[in-house]
Amino acid sequence: MKAIVISEKQLLASQVRQVLGGSSGWSVSWAANIADAKASIDNQTLVILDYEQDPVVATATLKRVQEVQRFNDAPILLVGSKAVEPGLKEAVARGANGYVCRPLEGDSLRAKAEELTKPVGAKTKLDVRLINPFIGAAIEVMKTTVQMEIRRKEIFLKKNYRMFGDISGVMGLSGQASGSVVISMPGPLACLLVGKMLGEEPAAEVNDSVRDGIGELINQISGHAKATLAGSEYHFMLSLPVVISGRGHEIAHRTGAPCIVVVFDAGKEEFAIQVSLSPE
Amino acid sequence: MGNEGLDIGNLESLEKSLGAVFERKDLRFLVVDDSGTMRRIIAKALKDIGADTVVEAGDGMEALLKLQSAGKIDVILTDWNMPKMNGLEFLKSVKGNAAFKDIPVIMVTTEAEKASVLEAIKAGARNYVAKPFTPDVLKAKVEQTLGIAK
Known part of the structure; x- marks a missing residue:
C-alpha cells in the first residue's frame, strides 16, 4: 500500500507516515506540488492532498490531480482545518473521495484510508x-x-x-x-x-x-x-x-x-x- | 484457359440475380436508428451501392410518419433498441399495414442472439445484420434483399 502526500510542507507527510507507516504497512512519500508528484502518482494506492490553501489554488490542484491520474483509481483524501471544511465538502462534490480535518487523529485517518482503498462491492463474490x-x-x-x-x-x-x-x-x-x-x-x-x-x-x-x-x-x-x-x-x-x-x-x-x-x-x-x- | 469447372447454369442464375439488383434505378431507403452516427454510416454504405434517396428516422414512431410522407421506399433498415417505438414493434406495425407490408425490412442491430434473430424473422424481417458490421457485409445483405424482393 502506497500513499503520496502532496503538500508544500513536509510536516504533513511526516504525520501521515507516523500514523500509516509501521504496523499499518503503508509506504508514504511526499511531493511539494503536483509537478513533483506527477512522476510517481500512477502507482499509488492513495493520494493525500493538503487542502489548506487559497480556495482557487486548492480547486485547481485537485483538478490537476484528477487529470494526472486519469484511469488510475487511487482515491483522493483531502486534509484541511475545520475553518476550510465547507471547501472540503465542495471538493468532495467535485471528485475528491473524502476528507479528514486537522488536527490529525490517527484512528480516523487510518479508518478513512482503509475505507477509501477498499474495492467497491468487495463483499459480493466476483466471477x-x-x-x-x-x-x-x-x-x-x-x-x-x-x-x-x-x-x-x-x-x-x-x-x-x-x-x-x-x-x-x-x-x-x-x-x-x-x-x-x-x-x-x-x-x-x-x-x-x-x-x-x-x-x-x-x-x-x-x-x-x-x-x-x-x-x-x-x-x-x-x-x-x-x-x-x-x-x-x-x-x-x-x-x-x-x-x-x-x-x-x-x-x-x-x-x-x-x-x-x-x-x-x-x-x-x-x-x-x-x-x-x-x-x- | 478453358472453361473446365465452370457451371454455366449457375453463372446464368448469378447474372440474372445481379441484374435484378443493378438494373433497379431510383432506389429509395428508409434508415431507422436512434444514433445519428449509425444513420450516417448506413447511408454512406447505401449510397455506395447506388441509393438514390436515404430517408432517416430516429425511432419507430418517426419512421411510421416518414413512411406516410416519403413516397416509395424500396427497403427499410431498422435498429432494434430505440426509444418511443423499438425496431420490433415498428417491424410488426409495417407488416400489419396493407400499404407497407411488402417493403422488405432488414434489422441492423446489436441484438444478435439466435432467439432475437428468430423473433425478428418470425415477425417478417427479410434479413438481419448484426452490429458491428463492415460496409461490405451491409452492402451484401442489401443486395441480397433487393434480389429477393424483385
Whole structure:
C-alpha cells in the first residue's frame, strides 16, 4: 500500500507516515506540488492532498490531480482545518473521495484510508469470467466499426465509482443479471474514434455528434457481450445508452456489486471500460 | 484457359440475380436508428451501392410518419433498441399495414442472439445484420434483399 502526500510542507507527510507507516504497512512519500508528484502518482494506492490553501489554488490542484491520474483509481483524501471544511465538502462534490480535518487523529485517518482503498462491492463474490466477453466485444467493435486495433493494458477492481475521462457512454443492464457497463475516455480520443467511424476528420472538440458516436460504441460493445453471455447466469437485457461528459463525473452502479475496470491502449491514448454486473 | 469447372447454369442464375439488383434505378431507403452516427454510416454504405434517396428516422414512431410522407421506399433498415417505438414493434406495425407490408425490412442491430434473430424473422424481417458490421457485409445483405424482393 502506497500513499503520496502532496503538500508544500513536509510536516504533513511526516504525520501521515507516523500514523500509516509501521504496523499499518503503508509506504508514504511526499511531493511539494503536483509537478513533483506527477512522476510517481500512477502507482499509488492513495493520494493525500493538503487542502489548506487559497480556495482557487486548492480547486485547481485537485483538478490537476484528477487529470494526472486519469484511469488510475487511487482515491483522493483531502486534509484541511475545520475553518476550510465547507471547501472540503465542495471538493468532495467535485471528485475528491473524502476528507479528514486537522488536527490529525490517527484512528480516523487510518479508518478513512482503509475505507477509501477498499474495492467497491468487495463483499459480493466476483466471477472474473464475466469480463472476457466485454474485452472481446471492445476489441471486435473497435476493429470493425472504428477500424482501429486496440490492446488490453490492465485490469483492476475499482475502488470508487468516479470516472476521470472527459466523456463516458453508459449502458444500463437488466434481466437475469443487472448492472452497467461504461466506456470512458479523454475528449480528443472520443473525437478521433467517432471521426474514424464516420470516415471524416475528427471534430475539434466534443460535440453532439461525438456524444452520439460514443453512445453507439457502448451500445455495440454491450450488445456483442450480451450475445456471448446468452444462456449464462449473466445474461442481461440492454437499455438505451446515456452519454455523460465533464471531467471527474461519478457513475452510480448497482449498490454492492464489484466493478471491474479494463484499460485499453488505443494509439497514443487510453480508454477504459468499467463493468459492474451481478446475477439477480 | 478453358472453361473446365465452370457451371454455366449457375453463372446464368448469378447474372440474372445481379441484374435484378443493378438494373433497379431510383432506389429509395428508409434508415431507422436512434444514433445519428449509425444513420450516417448506413447511408454512406447505401449510397455506395447506388441509393438514390436515404430517408432517416430516429425511432419507430418517426419512421411510421416518414413512411406516410416519403413516397416509395424500396427497403427499410431498422435498429432494434430505440426509444418511443423499438425496431420490433415498428417491424410488426409495417407488416400489419396493407400499404407497407411488402417493403422488405432488414434489422441492423446489436441484438444478435439466435432467439432475437428468430423473433425478428418470425415477425417478417427479410434479413438481419448484426452490429458491428463492415460496409461490405451491409452492402451484401442489401443486395441480397433487393434480389429477393424483385
